[in-house]
Amino acid sequence: MVPRRSWVEQIMGLPISVLGRGDGAGSGRAAAAVREVYAELTAIDRMFSPYKADSAVSLLAHGELSWDRVDPLVREVAERCAAAQEMTDGLFDAEAPGGMWDPSGLVKGWSVERAGERLREVVEVDWCLNAGGDVLVICPSGEPFSVGIQNPRDPSSVVTSVRRTGGAVATSGTAARGAHLYDPRTSRPVESRWLSVSVSGPSLEYADVLATAAFVAGDEWPTVLPPHYEGLGVLADGNLFSTPGWAES
Template sequence: MDGVGGRRFVRGVNGGQLPERRSWVEQIMGLPVSVLARGDRAWSAPAEAVVQEVFAELVEVDRVFSPYKTDSAVTRLVRGELAWSEVDPVVREVATRCDRARELTGGLFDAIPPGGGWDPLGLVKGWGVELASQRLSGVADLDWCLNAGGDVVVLCPSGRPFTVGIQDPRDPGRVVATVARTGGAVATSGTAARGAHLYDPRTGDPVLTGWLSVSVSGPSLETADVLATAAFVAGDAWPVVLSAVPGYEGLGILADGTLRASPGWNADGSEGSR
């Protein structure tokens, strides 16, 4: 391993040098999905193969669960073309997970929209990305960071953390805080990417809040993503939502740029906020 100008390299074929990091990006589920590998085997054939498996699995998740695809299981269920007894078991599993998420959040998260039907997208993204990320551990001695539109899963067998940036919801090109993680996940819910698209399942009304985003870190991306959504819906009470689930911490950003962190936000090695 050689270092030049602060960058690390590994020896390639015929003595050539390859950077220690390698990244891949695909557009899946309507958002950019990137994978970053770090380590001596970042440019190996097994690394390439496992990343393609991750992308293929996420394409399949989108095929089955997207409410925007006319032939997805979700769309056909809502149209009445499929009965629950006819769907693939994985669809029933996700429905069960959505029910658990509703119970976990006291109704702040719900896959049943105000107008009826079924839309599990708020859970499927985190669940699907976390499920796909498990394939990455099949290539030993590599650190991985999987980022799906700002929701991040990290696996660092080296013990060397990745630093995850928290985007400024008022300026997508600016990072307002960072958290360093060697494992687990970070998820964010808010208005930056899709505008005011969330509603309160308890009332059916749009969410009106002074918070622009809430980011949640913890062991599971599925849970962090659900909690981020529920916390954003809860408004000023978002820290109470997180305090009910051990192992998860949050950072909220107000419309004026003020940051508010839960007590343990920096406990996992974060570099803090600024």
Template sequence: MRRSWVEQVMGMPVSVLARGSSAGSDAADTAVQALFTSLREVDRVFSPYKPDSDVSRLGRGEIGWDDVSPDVKDVRERCAAAGELTDGLFSAELPDGGWDPSGLVKGWAVERAAELLRSVDGLDWCLNAGGDVLVVCPSAEPFTVGIQDPRDPGRVVAALARQSGAVATSGTAARGAHLYDPRTGRAVRSRWLSVSVSGASLEYADILATVAFVAGDEWPAVLPPGYEGLGVLADGHLHATAGWGTG
């Protein structure tokens, strides 16, 4: 049996595709609805577009770090750790002195909320949050994850079969030059349109996809063991690391 859900949360479509005998159960529906609730709460706290979020209030100086929620403090520590892990290629500190953890929050929030789906016995599921995907298949039958063509959102440039783990993509095709290099404070200009990263954790795949895009032609070298990548050049050519397509 297959069943799907979709909602617009955190400014993006979030979908769950479930498969197996428990896909039609009340337990599955309850877990999915709780997942959406969790993501809506993250959006309330972290959105830089909502004037009453903790992030927005921090930016205006209305509250300090002692006043934010425990989740914001946790994410601040995770952002700092990601900066150390990537030798400064990742940073939530903006060139203008502000703080925007958006490059980490989505992967962290989705992976945390997905624990609710793991609690449903025997359920295969594929969770897609704006193109970043997390998969768990107790049946060992994989889902196929499509990598979107950054030149044409209606096409895919590659397909990746996954029994478990995550795939995240970063680039400028959809939102323009919104990424910046923390080392220079300037917007990233690259001959790469997107870089997708696969690995065990969606939080780290999301971070690493951003870092890889910032790194430009050196992006394969920034991926640690256990994570693989696929880059799409402006002329449509693809470059994959040696382990891409496994897992």
């Protein structure tokens, strides 16, 4: 049996797990890379969490920090949010109803992908990094991981799974946190017959943004996905619909 080792920590208000597979999974080098991943994600959460009073996001919202004094990383994320808004024709917007800048919809995927670069340096190990259902897969061996898509009607089960040797899978919906997603076009909670939309593709940052935009789009969600990204939607009646390349993406 191929050696495996797993880690999990609570960051950003959700469990972030790392699974290492391969002869080097139990090595000190692998453990050090995972520690670096968690340290980076903790630092990013400290900077961007809207729930921490001293985060840049909170200080900006309360007028205690101006844009000309923010950390360059905050400015970079703001630029990425603007690009995501343009890419999705406004279906993704970091400005929450009421005018507060909240980049949470981009930060999770972006930060996990960014931190995951530490794992790529340990080339003798395959990695699966899961941040609350948003998954980054790195498989130097070429052997795939099976990524489960959570059943939005029963979080203890999955509706299906996909095999991936690299890239990302991200899911957006209301099952876990209720009606927390807003339609930027109306500033109202999203109402949809879809319970969730999952997106698979090369970048977790983009997959995460596109999953949010696709869920907001409702029945038109497949048209939101650009080339190299595929999707799977779960309807309220339990039926599934996927784009043509979902199984191979």
